Amino acid sequence: MVDSGERSAGRGSARPTLEAVARLAGVGRGTVSRVVNGAPGVSDQARAVVERAIAELGYVPNRAARTLVTSRTDAIALVIPETESRLASEPFFAEVIRGVASELSDTEMQLLLILVRTQRERDRLVGYLSGHRVDGVLLLSVHTEEPIAELLERTGMPAVLGGRRSERETLSYVDPDNLGGARAAVRHLAGSGRVRIATITGPLDMEGARSRFEGYRQGLAEAGLTEVPELVATGDFSEESGSQAMARLLDARPDLDAVFAASDLMAAGAMRALRQAGRRIPEDVAVVGFDDSVVARHTDPPMTTVRQPSEEMGRTMARLLLERIADPDSPRRRAVLPTELVPRASA
Amino acid sequence: MVDSGERSAGRGSARPTLEAVARLAGVGRGTVSRVVNGAPGVSDQARAVVERAIAELGYVPNRAARTLVTSRTDAIALVIPETESRLASEPFFAEVIRGVASELSDTEMQLLLILVRTQRERDRLVGYLSGHRVDGVLLLSVHTEEPIAELLERTGMPAVLGGRRSERETLSYVDPDNLGGARAAVRHLAGSGRVRIATITGPLDMEGARSRFEGYRQGLAEAGLTEVPELVATGDFSEESGSQAMARLLDARPDLDAVFAASDLMAAGAMRALRQAGRRIPEDVAVVGFDDSVVARHTDPPMTTVRQPSEEMGRTMARLLLERIADPDSPRRRAVLPTELVPRASA
């Protein structure tokens, strides 16, 4: 970086402005602005001069000044309401974050991360979003009654959900094929001769959990097995809830021979409960989880599970959002990404 | 939100400005600005009138305009150079993020998340930071030769590292007590009668890995055990590297009776290699990991490990950074947070 003497006087290390570039290049501000923004209508000659001046001064546009006049912020928010503090235990979130970040990485867009835990933080967020401080919002882990989603819907601000609130979600969303994945899991269990297949569902106020449950039922139906109420227990995606649910299931139907849990963590809990009850896995009871998180590889035995493309979800969410920001009138989009059974030793 | 008719004409749903608030309240812009920023020198009466007007109009300050004049951005960046794509497998990162976010949550500061994977992204980041687009930087997972850290040092921009580049780190940092934790691990092993204690170190271009190794050596010395070169192998924190290192160690010293791995993931890999070699854990070989990540709870047997206070690290990092931003002349700070041995079944 050349010391050009062209610095604005006084303030010392002040950053060069558009104006300074224009002066050095001997052109007007308009031309420099056009070059910086890649706008048409600039002669090659002028462009070259300006580019040289920019390089010489090490000019970087002032984003605040630009935002002030365009009222675009070039930032999007990734909102994670993690009431259940799943951020840490579920690599899912980290993978989605990575996907979003990588999709944004050759964009001017900044990624703002907003974790919402308490009601107070939720209130603050509402003020924040109505303050137009971002161009769009990605919202993860949505429950059926998610006030933030409702706000987004009301304000019409560009937004994409990770997951959906119900089958007839009105906002754009990206969702893994929960139903298909669960069906595949059950099919796998039935295919290996299991006939009393239980399930541990997630919290049923989340559409993801409901879809997995529905997939379980369809899978049973396909296999010609009938659904038995005592073979269904509900957890909250946590390991502990999985092991409690498993205990209840064993109590109700000691003769069950397989269980499909709607998350790896619950499946891990279930495996612990099974072992405590003296069942061998998979000989006595086969277990399938959902997520393909790290724990699935480290349980004993390694867990058969359903992989969801988390990073791809993040990427797709970001892409849809950028699309929507670029053209706010573009229609809402829905994307359902395929899931895949990962056979390991537990089933 | 009351429809006040006070809207600026034409544009429709334009947001109210400071000016509009001032008009409605019948005061000058200066007074409104003082109220909004909690500055002194406003009469209670004026304050009340202004506050009412703000509420009535639903006024939210325009951050870009403020940034333009103050040249504070009210944003900090959390930079995660994750060349080894550890983000997903190491809950550590997620926990730190959460700590940072929670410390920031009752601040006006925004958290920008920047993941750096490729060299290109690194270059972009440098431009980004020199563009003064954030008030400060948190940098995670630093290697000894980290160009970003060097840039931060050169520019004098407020920054706090998570970890440190060397023992005599010149930037502010927050570090877990790696040395103490490793020592405790070895002490634990020696205390249960192990005498041929091996270690699997992390990549030695990271101070964290070096400190853990040093702790191992001190632990041995304390226990009156001598260090044996064949009992030391190096990994890269990954599971695979742990299992390879373990294989090498077994090869060199089949009679080893304990191993301390510098990460849980490597410890998990080591356990797999040990089992493949027909060793029982902990009867034949005791294993201690480091991190207390989720995998530690799911290995077979559950892993004894050293807990590092990740979330607390994030919180502390954020706190130090805010301090530094508020007073750029405040001295560099160093914080070393305690680690703690978590005894489980593997040792």
Next chain:
DNA sequence: CAACACTCTGGGAGCGCTCCCATATGCTCA
């Protein structure tokens, strides 16, 4: 050669805010 249509270019206006200075107001004290 005039009339017109382009393409480029410069720079005024203004985005919404903070900073700061001039001024007004209300006291206290000699």
Next chain:
DNA sequence: TGAGCATATGGGAGCGCTCCCAGAGTGTTG
């Protein structure tokens, strides 16, 4: 009573940029 001071207030200037329009320059056509 008036000087002197602290406190409160209004509003001009200006942050760095984009938008937009007027005008210069260059062809093209009848």
